Amino acid sequence: MISTFAAMxxxxxxxxxxxxxxVSYNIDATLDxxxxxxxxxxxxxxxxxxxxxxxxxCFHLYPNAFRDTSTVYCRENARFRAEVAxxxxxxxxxxxxxxxxxxxxxxxxxxxxxxxxxxxPSPLPPGDSIKISLGFVFKIPRAMMRFGYDKLGNYLxxxxxPILCGYQKNRLVDFEYHSxxxxxxxxxxxxxxxxxxxxxxxxxxxxxxxxxxxxxQKTWRAYADSVIGFxxxxxxxxEEFESDTLGIKIRYLLAKSHVKYLGLADxxxxxxxxxxxxxxxxxxxxxxxxxxFEFGAGGMELPAMAAVTFPDGGAGFVWEPLLRMTIAxxxxxxxxxxxxxxxxxxxxxxxxxxxxxxxxxxxxxAGDSLVEISAxxxxxxxxxxxxxxxxxxxxxxxLDLKSWQYPEDFSYSxxxxxxxxxxxxxxxxxxxxxxxxxxLKAYANEYRFGHPDQQDFWGSFEKSLGIDLGNFREQFxxxxxRVDYSxxxxxxxxxxxxxxxxERSFKITVAVSRELDGILPHKxxxxxxxxxxxxxxxDGVARTAIFEFTASARPEYxxxxxxxxxxxxxxxxxxxxxxxxxxxxxxxxxxxxxFAIGIMLSFLI
Amino acid sequence: MKKIFKNRLLGAAVMLQLxxxxxxxxxxxxxxxxxxxxxxxxxxxxxxxxxISPAALADILINHSQxxxxxxxxxxxxxxxxxxxxxxxxAGIYKVLLATEENIAGREAGALxxxxxxxxxxxxxxxxxxxxxxxxxxxxxxxxxxxGRVFGVLGFFWRIAFLLFTMLIGSTYxxxxxxKVVTDNDNSFVKAVKGTRQAIGGAAFRIIAGNLSVGxxxxxxxxxxxxxxxxxxxxxxxxxxAGLTVALEQIIILIxxxxxxxxxNFNYSILRxxxxxxxxxxxxxxx
Numbered sequence: 001m002i003s004t005f006a007a008m009x010x011x012x013x014x015x016x017x018x019x020x021x022x023v024s025y026n027i028d029a030t031l032d033x034x035x036x037x038x039x040x041x042x043x044x045x046x047x048x049x050x051x052x053x054x055x056x057x058c059f060h061l062y063p064n065a066f067r068d069t070s071t072v073y074c075r076e077n078a079r080f081r082a083e084v085a086x087x088x089x090x091x092x093x094x095x096x097x098x099x100x101x102x103x104x105x106x107x108x109x110x111x112x113x114x115x116x117x118x119x120x121p122s123p124l125p126p127g128d129s130i131k132i133s134l135g136f137v138f139k140i141p142r143a144m145m146r147f148g149y150d151k152l153g154n155y156l157x158x159x160x161x162p163i164l165c166g167y168q169k170n171r172l173v174d175f176e177y178h179s180x181x182x183x184x185x186x187x188x189x190x191x192x193x194x195x196x197x198x199x200x201x202x203x204x205x206x207x208x209x210x211x212x213x214x215x216x217q218k219t220w221r222a223y224a225d226s227v228i229g230f231x232x233x234x235x236x237x238x239e240e241f242e243s244d245t246l247g248i249k250i251r252y253l254l255a256k257s258h259v260k261y262l263g264l265a266d267x268x269x270x271x272x273x274x275x276x277x278x279x280x281x282x283x284x285x286x287x288x289x290x291x292x293f294e295f296g297a298g299g300m301e302l303p304a305m306a307a308v309t310f311p312d313g314g315a316g317f318v319w320e321p322l323l324r325m326t327i328a329x330x331x332x333x334x335x336x337x338x339x340x341x342x343x344x345x346x347x348x349x350x351x352x353x354x355x356x357x358x359x360x361x362x363x364x365x366a367g368d369s370l371v372e373i374s375a376x377x378x379x380x381x382x383x384x385x386x387x388x389x390x391x392x393x394x395x396x397x398x399l400d401l402k403s404w405q406y407p408e409d410f411s412y413s414x415x416x417x418x419x420x421x422x423x424x425x426x427x428x429x430x431x432x433x434x435x436x437x438x439x440l441k442a443y444a445n446e447y448r449f450g451h452p453d454q455q456d457f458w459g460s461f462e463k464s465l466g467i468d469l470g471n472f473r474e475q476f477x478x479x480x481x482r483v484d485y486s487x488x489x490x491x492x493x494x495x496x497x498x499x500x501x502x503e504r505s506f507k508i509t510v511a512v513s514r515e516l517d518g519i520l521p522h523k524x525x526x527x528x529x530x531x532x533x534x535x536x537x538x539d540g541v542a543r544t545a546i547f548e549f550t551a552s553a554r555p556e557y558x559x560x561x562x563x564x565x566x567x568x569x570x571x572x573x574x575x576x577x578x579x580x581x582x583x584x585x586x587x588x589x590x591x592x593x594x595f596a597i598g599i600m601l602s603f604l605i
Numbered sequence: 606m607k608k609i610f611k612n613r614l615l616g617a618a619v620m621l622q623l624x625x626x627x628x629x630x631x632x633x634x635x636x637x638x639x640x641x642x643x644x645x646x647x648x649x650x651x652x653x654x655x656x657i658s659p660a661a662l663a664d665i666l667i668n669h670s671q672x673x674x675x676x677x678x679x680x681x682x683x684x685x686x687x688x689x690x691x692x693x694x695x696a697g698i699y700k701v702l703l704a705t706e707e708n709i710a711g712r713e714a715g716a717l718x719x720x721x722x723x724x725x726x727x728x729x730x731x732x733x734x735x736x737x738x739x740x741x742x743x744x745x746x747x748x749x750x751x752x753g754r755v756f757g758v759l760g761f762f763w764r765i766a767f768l769l770f771t772m773l774i775g776s777t778y779x780x781x782x783x784x785k786v787v788t789d790n791d792n793s794f795v796k797a798v799k800g801t802r803q804a805i806g807g808a809a810f811r812i813i814a815g816n817l818s819v820g821x822x823x824x825x826x827x828x829x830x831x832x833x834x835x836x837x838x839x840x841x842x843x844x845x846x847a848g849l850t851v852a853l854e855q856i857i858i859l860i861x862x863x864x865x866x867x868x869x870n871f872n873y874s875i876l877r878x879x880x881x882x883x884x885x886x887x888x889x890x891x892x
Contacts (some may be wrong), residue, residue: 316761376831377835384659388666392666392667571664571667573649573661573665575647577646579646580646582645582646582647585842586640588847588851590640592656592854593629593633595851595858596629597628597629598622599861602865604776605865605869
């Protein structure tokens with residue numbers, strides 16, 4: 001027993017595994033372009049990162065989501081159900097499973113949807129390692145979300161091999177691959193050999209090095225450490241470009257027709273990497289790869305890599321801002337997914353939401369004009385459209401649902417991506433920009449190369465901000481509270497002093513109202529005719545409240561807000577009330593509207 | 606003012622503009638009243654300049670969707686009613702524009718009564734053509750979108766340009782039919798279609814080139830005026846800046862109406878030249 005334990009310790013130390021990086025993969029794979037198959041063998045060394053013995057381990061076989069139309073993924077997604085029904089299928093078959101060099105009997109293996117459970121011959125004690133060897137055949141589909149081949153003959157391989165399910169706080173995270181779920185696994189090291197046709201360009205997670213040509217095949221070797229997965233793209237239709245910033249080598253694999261976007265992509269990647277490195281912590285990997293691949297979505301975050309669908313032309317004034325936004329968003333994921341490896345499936349707001357929020361902050365700093373759709377002088381920020389989506393959903397669902405609990409795509413994206421942004425921005429407005437930014441940075445640094453959950457997030461924020469966020473969390477994370485505060489009226493009365501030598505003063509009464517259920521503390525501000533401003537604080541709890549002020553000048557307006565209205569406040573028009581009318585300004589607007597319709601009518605004669 | 610109206614093109618353009626403004630006003634009235642109620646005392650009113658801000662737009666879309674739906678429904682209803690009156694008045698404007706014998710007689714009868722009686726005479730024909738225009742514009746949009754998609758690789762501009770081009774051709778055909786109704790004093794839609802075939806067939810290229818030239822010229826002038834508006838609106842809101850831009854907007858509409866008047870006049874001249882004489886000859890050639 002002691003000798004086995006010692007052997008395991010030696011194994012752990014030689015593989016460099018630890019509870020924070022408990023897996024190492026050694027994969028040898030060959031691409032058969034005629035059969036559209038990737039055949040390989042993989043050796044996995046797994047260290048038990050939990051505090052209890054493990055008797056069953058589990059692998060994700062993600063491509064099996066598209067094996068037939070009866071899978072959970074296809075049942076949830078009509079588009080992919082139709083795709084699979086039309087014959088575009090993928091499959092990942094596992095064979096010859098061995099545990100510590102001993103073949104495992106078939107009864108030890110249990111496949112359930114996209115999961116493969118393996119009963120170990122004996123329980124694996126905490127801190128001990130085990131070696132699992134297996135062979136696999138991946139039947140490659142036409143581009144299907146995270147993998148496949150496109151019309152140019154290029155390939156994207158993400159979540160393509162049997163991946164060990166991760167552990168979070170001693171719990172096995174073994175979710176089925178759902179239409180809206182994403183990924184979770186523990187930090188791993190990869191040593192990959194992949195054999196592909198010699199003319200193919202290749203790039204992906206980690207360093208790639210050619211280890212020689214053998215006839216009509218070329219083998220590439222790649223290494224990556226402390227990553228939550230390994231993805232790569234290859235193909236004859238790519239052109240390869242390189243650039244570097246902050247010591248990071250950026251590689252672009254672009255289709256020939258999209259080479260024109262290289263400048264845009266490179267500029268955006270450099271700006272984004274610099275901003276997130278400055279705001280959170282330095283990008284920890286030596287490489288970043290951006291692959292141009294049309295796979296059915298705008299972009300897909302991958303470890304130290306992203307796959308992005310580049311536009312084929314058309315309305316450049318729409319597509320180019322969209323491309324910039326996609327690139328910045330996917331790069332933000334390298335922090336919120338790649339290094340702060342949260343559970344994307346069960347707590348999606350912690351990565352999609354935070355990545356969207358950071359993207360929004362990035363464009364706020366870099367200039368909203370980068371993501372503006374500009375037509376005939378009107379500029380509409382894409383970032384702003386996203387914020388509207390966060391409001392349109394009217395907090396129909398809580399933020400802390402598991403990804404598959406949202407009823408459809410729109411609810412999932414509007415809540416997870418965009419309402420998170422509104423919630424975090426509101427928290428920033430409440431706590432103050434500097435305090436919030438420093439709390440976010442502290443959270444990111446505390447959990448880098450970790451698997452934080454939402455308790456960790458709030459705990460870290462409460463510690464940094466020194467406030468109890470329980471109520472805020474209950475309302476806007478696990479609750480569905482909505483916010484709207486308004487100024488109902490503003491009145492004033494001149495008070496005549498007894499002593500005529502004293503100046504006249506005014507008693508001002510402001511009535512404010514909480515229109516919806518969400519409660520946030522507010523500042524009530526009254527602007528005076530002489531330019532002075534007086535204010536008071538309100539806890540925002542009562543449905544209506546009346547505030548009285550005494551001032552030396554007549555009031556001009558009243559505001560309920562916190563310098564600016566909170567981002568979660570749904571109706572900003574009622575946050576201010578002026579005693580004067582903006583009639584002339586409205587007249588301009590009215591003539592503008594008449595002009596817009598008038599010009600259309602003038603064509604119909 | 607009298608001098609302006611003596612110039613048939615300018616007079617017709619001004620009348621068309623008044624017709625458009627009146628239509629736009631009545632269509633928008635429910636929306637404008639609601640907006641005034643919402644924004645009159647709010648700081649958001651400041652966000653309407655230089656153009657409604659995305660934030661203000663979002664506020665309206667999110668919080669007043671019922672008001673918008675009501676305004677759109679009301680606007681469509683008003684437009685349908687307005688379309689009948691528009692057909693009536695535009696018939697009168699065509700008569701003013703085209704130098705027909707009846708027009709001259711109408712003028713002699715006195716300005717307003719003459720105008721109204723001339724308009725009434727061609728109104729039924731104009732209504733029929735207005736219905737037919739729905740079909741024509743649908744086909745034109747369909748063809749334009751298809752061609753635009755084929756040439757879409759050239760860029761978004763050309764996609765839109767092709768769409769506008771086919772719509773212009775559709776609009777030209779509608780104008781020619783209306784001219785025929787006015788000049789023949791005959792409200793038969795079938796006769797108008799049949800009676801214009803030869804003229805259109807004999808001068809198709811000339812018609813397209815002429816209308817396109819006028820359309821492009823009007824659009825270029827309109828674009829420069831639009832840039833001027835954007836420039837003025839780069840400044841803070843002031844009654845003067847606001848007044849100036851509203852005036853420029855009206856000039857743009859006037860330019861577009863003038864463009865329409867010129868096109869009507871041009872198409873009329875082609876139609877007249879293409880109408881066969883007693884032995885089947887036309888000024889465009891051929892028997």
